[in-house]
Amino acid sequence: MKEKTNSDYLTGREEDILVRMRDVSFDYEEKRILWNINLALKKGASYSLIGKSGTGKSTLLNLAAGLLSPKEGSIEILSAPLKGTRKETAIMFQELALFPWQTVYQAASMPLKLSGKKEKQEIDRRVAELLEELGLSGLQNKYPHQLSGGERQRAALARGLIGQPDLLLMDEPTSSLDSITKEAIQELIIKQQQKLKATLLFVTHDMEEALILGERILLLNGDGTVTELENPCYFRKEQRKSIEFYEQCIHFKELLEESETR
Numbered sequence: 001m002k003e004k005t006n007s008d009y010l011t012g013r014e015e016d017i018l019v020r021m022r023d024v025s026f027d028y029e030e031k032r033i034l035w036n037i038n039l040a041l042k043k044g045a046s047y048s049l050i051g052k053s054g055t056g057k058s059t060l061l062n063l064a065a066g067l068l069s070p071k072e073g074s075i076e077i078l079s080a081p082l083k084g085t086r087k088e089t090a091i092m093f094q095e096l097a098l099f100p101w102q103t104v105y106q107a108a109s110m111p112l113k114l115s116g117k118k119e120k121q122e123i124d125r126r127v128a129e130l131l132e133e134l135g136l137s138g139l140q141n142k143y144p145h146q147l148s149g150g151e152r153q154r155a156a157l158a159r160g161l162i163g164q165p166d167l168l169l170m171d172e173p174t175s176s177l178d179s180i181t182k183e184a185i186q187e188l189i190i191k192q193q194q195k196l197k198a199t200l201l202f203v204t205h206d207m208e209e210a211l212i213l214g215e216r217i218l219l220l221n222g223d224g225t226v227t228e229l230e231n232p233c234y235f236r237k238e239q240r241k242s243i244e245f246y247e248q249c250i251h252f253k254e255l256l257e258e259s260e261t262r
């Protein structure tokens, strides 16, 4: 297992980096949550963010989203200082933020309308294409209460993806779903992330999910620092049939679980 430390972030080529955090610290009131985080999230790469409850995973995600500002240090996106939220960043939380009065079509088309897109035909074409890809074609006129949990998450995904974001920030979006629905959503996320060549930062408590979605694992330690690890199990579902590979994955999973409980 190749371990990347905080300081390795300096070695990335600037043009390959989407998000860069330099010496970022954050505290709520008097309590320090994150300490000197140095990270470089590469364009088109996927990262699973794991760590014990309360270590600051959501806080780190909110910092990358521009919803919070560092108390010390700085965050850059595409080499420019991050000042607040940006429309190219899609954020998806566990709690659904679908409006009860909006249909799937209205939710998915809203970001395009808000960004000033006027041509209805073009909006309809893009929404129809995305809903088809997400398996929501027949449901465009349904309201959230008429959808299953998985369908609601896919509708939220449609709303997040329609603007073709370069950064996907997801905070446990699948945690309330059953395992089959969860797997289907994970596959959609991987497909869409790869299609958009977007950077994915995915917070999860589920170690298996972390290994499926993140080509790199960011482990948030109890002391507020981050350890970056390469994930030997990334996107190799078919290879899991090979015992040798499976053992390597199991070993890596156990190592992560151990670090989480420390």
Ligand SMILES: Nc1ncnc2c1ncn2[C@@H]1O[C@H](COP(=O)(O)OP(=O)(O)OP(=O)(O)O)[C@@H](O)[C@H]1O
Binding pocket: 028, 029, 033, 051, 052, 053, 054, 055, 056, 057, 058, 059, 060
């Ligand atoms: N608005 C807030 N004001 C004060 N403290 C907060 C606030 N939000 C979070 N905290 C505290 O900051 C710490 C980090 O919270 P955060 O939600 O980022 O952790 P987390 O790793 O995402 O946790 P979990 O895995 O349980 O979702 C926790 O101790 C939490 O109680």
